[in-house]
Every structure is written in C-alpha cells, then in structure tokens.
Amino acid sequence: MHDEFLCHVTAYGMCGGQRVGVPLGTYRAPTLALALWWMRDRAAWMAERLDPQPEDPTFPPNSIAPVGDGVPDVPTMLRAWCGDSGQQELVAEELAAGKLVRVSTSDDTTEYELLAESVDALRMHRTAAVLGTSAA
Numbered sequence: 001m002h003d004e005f006l007c008h009v010t011a012y013g014m015c016g017g018q019r020v021g022v023p024l025g026t027y028r029a030p031t032l033a034l035a036l037w038w039m040r041d042r043a044a045w046m047a048e049r050l051d052p053q054p055e056d057p058t059f060p061p062n063s064i065a066p067v068g069d070g071v072p073d074v075p076t077m078l079r080a081w082c083g084d085s086g087q088q089e090l091v092a093e094e095l096a097a098g099k100l101v102r103v104s105t106s107d108d109t110t111e112y113e114l115l116a117e118s119v120d121a122l123r124m125h126r127t128a129a130v131l132g133t134s135a136a
Contacts, residue, residue, distance in 0.1 A: 004028065004119040005035035005095060009042045012111040028119070032095055036088060039103070039114050043078040046112055051075035067107070074112060077105045091116070 009024040025042055029035035052064060067073075081087055081103060094101045095116055103114040 004030055005032065005116050006119055007035055007038050007042075007114070007116040009046070010113045010115070012113065013109055029116075032092060035095060035116050036092055039091070039116055040082045040088070043082050043103070043114060047075035047078040047082075050078075072105070072107045074105050074107045074110075078112070081105075 005028070007027045007029055009026075011022045011024055012019055013022075014020070024046070027035075027038045029038055052059065091101050091103070095118060098118045098120065100115065100117040105112055
C-alpha cells in the first residue's frame with residue numbers, strides 16, 4: 001500500500017502558438033482518502049469557476065454569455081466525475097497499486113488535468129533509473 005500521494009491540477013491552452021500549462025494547485029496527500037478528496041474538491045472548484053451563475057451580483061450585467069451547443073460542457077463533466085463512485089473506486093485502486101492517475105477534460109480552448117501519483121512509486125522509479133545507469 002502506498003502511503004503518500006502527490007496531486008496536481010493544471011490547465012493547458014495555446015499561447016503564442018505554443019501549448020502552455022498553468023498550475024492551478026498541488027497537494028501532498030498523507031493518505032489515499034485525502035488524495036481522492038483533494039482531487040474531487042479541485043474538480044468541483046474548477047466546475048464552480050467555469051460555470052458561474054449569471055444572477056450573481058459580483059458579475060456586471062451581460063458579462064456572462066452561454067457557450068454554444070457544440071462546445072463540450074467541462075463543468076458538467078467535472079461534476080459527473082466527482083459524483084461517480086465507480087470512477088472514484090477505479091482511481092483509488094490505481095493509486096493504491098502505485099500507478100499514475102490522470103483525469104482530464106477539455107473544451108474548445110483549454111484542457112483541464114488532475115494528476116495523482118504515489119510518492120513511493122516516484123521514489124522507486126527514480127531509484128531504479130539511477131541504479132540502471134552505467135557510470136562508464
């Protein structure tokens with residue numbers, strides 16, 4: 001069983017013709033349960049920011065417009081992932097097995113990515129790479 005997990009949230013988009021990643025948060029989770037909680041929390045956090053309520057008084061009138069019918073609904077996809085117990089169990093099994101977990105979704109301009117991996121698996125991978133390198 002892996003005891004500690006490194007979690008990241010990143011948004012990727014195009015800028016000046018190049019793909020650019022913008023870190024939205026990192027968390028070093030001391031338990032599997034906290035890693036899963038943080039990933040769900042960050043997915044819900046992104047969904048809330050991507051799908052604000054137009055009647056919210058903090059937004060000026062007519063400052064929010066609905067997206068077209070052909071644009072993927074990222075907030076709905078993120079909320080669905082948060083509420084899907086089967087997906088949560090799959091993520092937990094993969095992390096417990098020491099595998100990297102990547103959850104991503106995108107719309108017409110941006111890809112949103114949640115990553116989590118075992119700190120132990122990272123250490124083992126780095127150690128194996130060093131041990132397998134010839135000094136000559």
